[in-house]
Amino acid sequence: MMYSKKTALQHLYLIAGFLLVADFLPRWQKLWFVDETGSFSTSVIVSLLLVVGLFKRWRNAFGLMVGWLVLRLCFSSMVLYNNLGDDDPIVGHLLTNTLNLIALGILCCSSDVKRYLSDRPQDAAQQSGPTQAKAADRSDQAAF
Numbered sequence: 001m002m003y004s005k006k007t008a009l010q011h012l013y014l015i016a017g018f019l020l021v022a023d024f025l026p027r028w029q030k031l032w033f034v035d036e037t038g039s040f041s042t043s044v045i046v047s048l049l050l051v052v053g054l055f056k057r058w059r060n061a062f063g064l065m066v067g068w069l070v071l072r073l074c075f076s077s078m079v080l081y082n083n084l085g086d087d088d089p090i091v092g093h094l095l096t097n098t099l100n101l102i103a104l105g106i107l108c109c110s111s112d113v114k115r116y117l118s119d120r121p122q123d124a125a126q127q128s129g130p131t132q133a134k135a136a137d138r139s140d141q142a143a144f
Contacts, residue, residue: 003111003112003115005112009116011106011107012055014103014106015065015106015113018100019047019050020047020051022099022103023042023047024044026042026092029092032089032091033093034088046068047068050065050068054117057116066107066108069100070104072096073097076093076097079093080093
């Protein structure tokens with residue numbers, strides 16, 4: 001059964017969008033995360049590297065992205081749990097948790113994304129196999 005590359009790419013664009021919005025949200029609306037005197041930021045570089053890894057179909061990108069999203073969810077959930085009774089801002093953490101959870105859900109539940117990520121290594125192995133066989137046939141013919 002074939003997968004839809006277009007659907008897989010759309011899902012990856014959604015994941016990238018959710019991650020980048022969750023990363024830039026603290027820069028746009030600092031007061032949603034901390035008081036005026038506080039500081040809060042996320043690692044945009046790690047998210048960008050992992051998103052590029054997904055688009056380039058790097059071998060460990062899927063597992064690293066799942067781990068990164070789970071780590072972000074755990075951290076943000078801990079902050080939410082510790083600040084629910086206080087007057088500390090929690091709106092930003094609720095939004096980033098929601099965005100990270102949606103991105104994780106798309107990443108883990110989309111069969112098109114999983115097939116897209118696992119498609120390239122199989123194709124490379126199939127293409128190199130016949131090429132090597134042709135080269136071996138040519139060397140056998142040259143020997144006679």
